[in-house]
Amino acid sequence: MSLYSTDTIFALASAPGRGGVQVIRLSGPAAGTALPALTRRPLPPPRRATLARLHDQAGEVFDQALVLWFPGPDSFTGEDVAELHLHGGRAVLAAASEALTAQGLRVAEPGEFSRRAFEAGKLDLTEAEAIADLVDAETAAQRRQALRQMEGALGALYEGWRHRLVRALAHLEADIDFPDEDLPHGLAPAVVPVLTGLYQEIGVHLADGHRGERLRDGFSIAILGAPNAGKSSLLNALARRDAAIVSSTAGTTRDVIEVNLDLGGFPVILADTAGLRDAADEIEREGIRRALARAERADLKLLVLDCSTWNIGDMAEATLALADGDALVVLNKRDLCTYVPSMVAGRTAIAVSAATGEGLADLLAALERIVGDRLMPGAAPSLTRARHRQALEDCRAALARALRADLPELAAEDVRLAARALGRITGRVDVEDLLDVIFRDFCIGK
Numbered sequence: 001m002s003l004y005s006t007d008t009i010f011a012l013a014s015a016p017g018r019g020g021v022q023v024i025r026l027s028g029p030a031a032g033t034a035l036p037a038l039t040r041r042p043l044p045p046p047r048r049a050t051l052a053r054l055h056d057q058a059g060e061v062f063d064q065a066l067v068l069w070f071p072g073p074d075s076f077t078g079e080d081v082a083e084l085h086l087h088g089g090r091a092v093l094a095a096a097s098e099a100l101t102a103q104g105l106r107v108a109e110p111g112e113f114s115r116r117a118f119e120a121g122k123l124d125l126t127e128a129e130a131i132a133d134l135v136d137a138e139t140a141a142q143r144r145q146a147l148r149q150m151e152g153a154l155g156a157l158y159e160g161w162r163h164r165l166v167r168a169l170a171h172l173e174a175d176i177d178f179p180d181e182d183l184p185h186g187l188a189p190a191v192v193p194v195l196t197g198l199y200q201e202i203g204v205h206l207a208d209g210h211r212g213e214r215l216r217d218g219f220s221i222a223i224l225g226a227p228n229a230g231k232s233s234l235l236n237a238l239a240r241r242d243a244a245i246v247s248s249t250a251g252t253t254r255d256v257i258e259v260n261l262d263l264g265g266f267p268v269i270l271a272d273t274a275g276l277r278d279a280a281d282e283i284e285r286e287g288i289r290r291a292l293a294r295a296e297r298a299d300l301k302l303l304v305l306d307c308s309t310w311n312i313g314d315m316a317e318a319t320l321a322l323a324d325g326d327a328l329v330v331l332n333k334r335d336l337c338t339y340v341p342s343m344v345a346g347r348t349a350i351a352v353s354a355a356t357g358e359g360l361a362d363l364l365a366a367l368e369r370i371v372g373d374r375l376m377p378g379a380a381p382s383l384t385r386a387r388h389r390q391a392l393e394d395c396r397a398a399l400a401r402a403l404r405a406d407l408p409e410l411a412a413e414d415v416r417l418a419a420r421a422l423g424r425i426t427g428r429v430d431v432e433d434l435l436d437v438i439f440r441d442f443c444i445g446k
């Protein structure tokens with residue numbers, strides 16, 4: 001049972017502020033009386049936009065609006081739902097809100113509409129999470145991933161796996177109840193390939209380089225290098241705005257400065273950091289500590305060298321010491337150098353000038369290629385949250401235990417745990433404790 005099922009809730013479904021049209025959504029048993037009370041007319045035909053004058057408690061008309069009526073269970077929440085498409089001004093919204101409150105409706109909690117939809121079985125949890133992701137999507141690739149998940153691709157994958165486990169469990173239980181004395185102890189032969197197959201499939205799904213999670217959260221790139229290499233200048237040039245202070249004083253940047261970029265539809269968080277050197281100043285040393293910490297957790301390091309000093313040992317040393325598989329060398333200040341090498345420390349170097357813009361298109365193209373390779377969704381839907389990853393790891397651990405078990409009773413218990421771990425992702429089993437956490441991150445009106 002829903003905690004709220006007797007309440008009728010309402011909320012602004014559109015963004016707050018002034019606008020041409022604002023939508024207020026109502027859901028719950030009183031929606032079907034609240035709407036006629038506002039319009040002073042019978043309910044309109046279901047799912048048909050109808051123009052109506054809206055009245056407050058005192059009978060004063062406060063707006064002329066489009067109203068829609070979605071009787072349950074064929075509505076978003078499964079309950080009776082109504083929508084008011086109002087003129088989007090503060091006074092109109094305030095009047096509507098007062099009129100609804102006066103009728104005993106209450107303002108919805110964040111995510112409460114989606115939670116009701118989940119509790120009515122209209123959505124599984126992955127679909128509900130995808131609604132939040134779709135609303136938050138800032139790039140095309142994020143939007144596509146969210147839509148695919150919202151349409152049920154991810155939930156269907158996990159439910160398919162869970163059904164296979166439930167069937168295997170039925171086999172195991174039949175064996176326990178009606179043992180075949182001729183068979184050796186251990187798992188029924190029909191069950192082993194199902195468990196090993198799933199163990200492997202889930203392993204492949206998990207080893208996706210965190211594609212879906214990165215696509216959702218943004219791919220993180222850290223700009224690193226010696227003081228005055230032009231890191232902040234490069235950040236500003238790539239972001240096309242003055243996000244970071246640039247000056248000829250070495251040690252200008254201390255805090256990590258982030259900008260969001262859309263690289264070919266993929267979301268990137270680009271971070272400028274303090275120049276790396278043996279600093280005497282305490283604040284600068286803290287800045288360098290933060291730079292190195294950011295380097296550690298970045299998905300890609302952009303190692304920026306000044307093209308006139310790239311081969312002077314201690315200028316480049318600290319920077320190149322950070323080079324690993326995930327690093328790209330950039331030689332900046334191309335405009336000041338007559339010669340720029342194409343390789344540095346065995347890596348291809350991209351020559352740019354943050355000042356003139358030369359080479360930035362090449363750098364952006366290289367970044368787009370790297371980010372695209374790392375985030376491009378595969379044929380199967382990607383898992384998008386640490387929550388999914390944890391449950392899949394639990395499932396896999398339980399499968400491994402089941403395969404090692406030497407009594408069918410023990411194997412059955414682990415298969416049951418494995419199926420339950422999958423069920424937690426879609427919300428098919430005991431998830432009450434999870435719901436608050438998941439729906440809390442939604443905004444009001446969803």
Ligand SMILES: Nc1nc2c(ncn2[C@@H]2O[C@H](COP(=O)(O)OP(=O)(O)OP(=O)(O)O)[C@@H](O)[C@H]2O)c(=O)[nH]1
Nearest residue numbers: 227228229230231232233247251252253275354355
């Ligand atoms: N000619 C030329 N000057 C540049 C270029 N990029 C940066 N500069 C100059 O180099 C100096 C240092 O630039 P910043 O962007 O502050 O360098 P930084 O690496 O962020 O320096 P710190 O924050 O101190 O570590 C400034 O005077 C910039 O104007 C470039 O491509 N060409």
Ligand SMILES: [K+]
Nearest residue numbers: 228247249252
């Ligand atoms: K500087």
Ligand SMILES: [Mg+2]
Nearest residue numbers: 231232252253
């Ligand atoms: Mg700087």
